[in-house]
Amino acid sequence: MLDSVLYARDRYLADDGLVFPDRCSISLAAVGDTQKHNDRIAFWEDVYGFKMTCMKKAVIPEAVVEVLKPETVISESTVIKTIDCGSVSVSELEFSVDFILKITASSFCTAIVGYFDIFFHKSCGNKVMFSTAPNCTKTHWKQTVFLLESPVAVKAGEDLPGHISVRKNRKDPRALLITLNIAGHKQTYSLQ
Template identity: 75%
Template sequence: MKSMPCMFCNRKSFFDLKPHNCTCAGGLTKPSSVLIYMCVCVCVCVCCLHCPRLLAQGLVLNTDTSRGPSRSGAIAELREDEDEAYFSSYGHYSIHEEMLKDKVRTESYRDFMYRNMDIFKGKVVLDVGCGTGILSMFAAKAGARKVIAVDQSEIIYQAMDIVRSNKLEDTITLIKGRIEEIGLPVEKVDIIISEWMGYFLLFESMLDSVLYARDRYLAEDGLVYPDRCNISLAAVGDTQKHSDRIAFWDAVYDFKMTCMKKAVIPEPVVEMLKPETVISEPVVIRTIDCGSVTVSELEFTEDFSLKITASTFCTVMFSTAPDCTKTHWKQTVFLLESPIPVKTGEELPGQITVHKNRKDPRALLITLDIAGRKQTYSLQ
């Protein structure tokens, strides 16, 4: 099978200098008897450079607008004790090991900084949510004059030892605390870096903290990296997925358990999906410019229309481009209760909305309205 650029962006992978070779579903022959669900791809870009780089990371966020908007500054307003569970989850080494072993993620940041040292040389850099300090050390090696690394989780104590072990303590200053509550040893920074992307891109709402740091500490001509994210939507078909997750409950050892679908369907599944199941052309539903977007703009409603490229049935929605290199973000799958039949060339209209859960602003409520069918999902 011929290798080609990602069908969602048709460009290189995030911060990568090499062409992103992935098996594009647009070049595959689609079977006529598959079920479709929705695929959302998010491309995280560095647009100010001569050679744009992207990281394919997809998400679908959708919410019933009748629930009303959540507080735009919800994350900043959280007390430390209210946010303890979130930061505690990042205190254990295992989650950081998983992220560090994700070469697409880690090497993308490294290559971007090392190959653009002119951007970092002599600059003051703020790393929001530094974790083990890997991005801070990349920035220091790239020539930053000063790096301030901030994290509220207990992992920062390991980061302090790591920085000392690599003799970078004169360049990197680590601060434990929430960026919204601490004070920095400088008034302004030249660059903000962060690996804030979550499942479904916006899950955990860490971007809110990056935007707070941008508005509070970034110099007038300062830069934020990554700087742009494109969220794209595509339809995907997979009969086996629907059978395993939904139809399964119709007859379990000869017993009806269809009521279980009410518990199964609203809960998105994070897993890897097959690229050959994509059966529509992708559409960009949202572009997030990290240099100018506001927290309130991270909650939105968008209409879309997908051009179907294979006759099939619609069953599920998911996020993160399946035809790109695997990452720890995987894909977020949104199951549909019953298949939606579609034909090649048909336009499938729909609407998605993004809102934080008002009871837990790090969680997302997702409502998908497609072909007259509406379903609310909770990603938490």
Template identity: 35%
Template sequence: MSDNPMQTANGSATAADCDNEAKKKSRIRLEDMTSQDFYTDMFAYYGTHEEKLKDRAQIVAFRTAMYNNKQLFKNKVVLDVGCGTGILSMFAIKAGAARVIAIDNSNILELTKKVFEDNEMSLHIDLIQGEIEEIELGVEKVDIIISEWFSYNLFHLSILDKVLYARDKWLKPHGLIFPDIGRLYITAIEAFNSKAFKINWWNKVYDFDMSCVRKAVIKEPSISIVYANHLVTNSCLIKEVDLYKIQKTDLEFASKFQLKVQRNDYVHAFVTYFDIEFSKCFSPIKFSTSPWTDDTHWKQCVFYLDDFITVKEDEEITGIFEMKYLQTKKTALYFGIKVDFEGEISQIHEINSYNMD
């Protein structure tokens, strides 16, 4: 018999064995990773996790939801989807969970394992690296799923599809998901200075015509901080996701919106932001990424118009906001914003297209 575990009885390696061996080789120790590894595995980059952990609005909401509802976590089996550095898993143990199964496909888990050891939680937390569709948990069902499943503009680079997979495969009937509600809103802003700096700057660069670059740049939404004093209209809910009910096919949508102008001004861009809710707590807990609240690392998502709209107080801007996934990349998103406006000073009827890789 061959000493090579990759070989079968007749000396040939199976496809499954080769695939498993390749996966083992692809999992690099953190201390051995280079900038090229971080480029291909952004969630192994320390800065990504630092930014999230320093976002107090989000982290405190998770902690409060678990610590203030220990009756829901006591002696329960909890699944942490996309565990990262493991902060949510440790919150769950502190809240009384008997066992946490923490899963992630990033090489950051080499460090997460040490974090659990240093906090004397290794005996209570099982750490699994791999794609969620390919792993086994070692249990048939779990009582609770916890996850930071949302991301920029609620959906971009989110792992919502992973959580829905985990829900359908492992969550017990009447099991809980923390958090379980996400709401995406749209509003409109005056943004003359930021548009000049980010978009119109490309019209003339050191006396050279680079307007072709402007045409490309304006089709990419900007993740930026938007201040409340720039808001020209109210906001409108365009999508709500309830993780107990939503299916993956529901993630593509087209929603009508209606915005009421609150002052005489100009509109240079539309802005989206989202709220997150833990609705199954004894007293529901929420946090928001809106311009009216403290800044979060999610900021807001800005969709610049090619031109601008001149609006007067009490006029209305109507339209349709569309989102779908691009076939070329499973995380890339297409957005379409159809705008209809008939004002006293200006009118606009157009469809603006954006891509978010």
């Protein structure tokens, strides 16, 4: 949805004008919530005695927007993209980047969570920011959870490398296609 803000910025902003928020960062963290994974993914293995694993193909690619319990986060967060709202171009909103998540608790990584922070800093005497991180005050933006098909065993202190690609869904300009590669498992998610 940032496209419309950038269109207005490029068309109407005075030469010395400012855009607020002026900066945004997008972060990821690992999630270890085996109960949620069982309820949403493993559930399809045995639905009242019926094997319905084919449903996983429909459920897994749907990114889930919800408020995540902070205690389920099992890694440090890592910033994957910083956006300068005053100068970013629409084409720069599509990106691909490697990342590393530093694991803080031995568990099973069952999902990756994404969230954003926004900043009102440029030319501000009173700098302000807010975060949509799981451990911060809840917002209506919540967090975006990317459930993994198979949980990945992780140990505290180790690094969990990954790769993320974010691009627009050409069929729906307000939707994104996000491809995550974690521990050799690649999955594309739809975010609408």
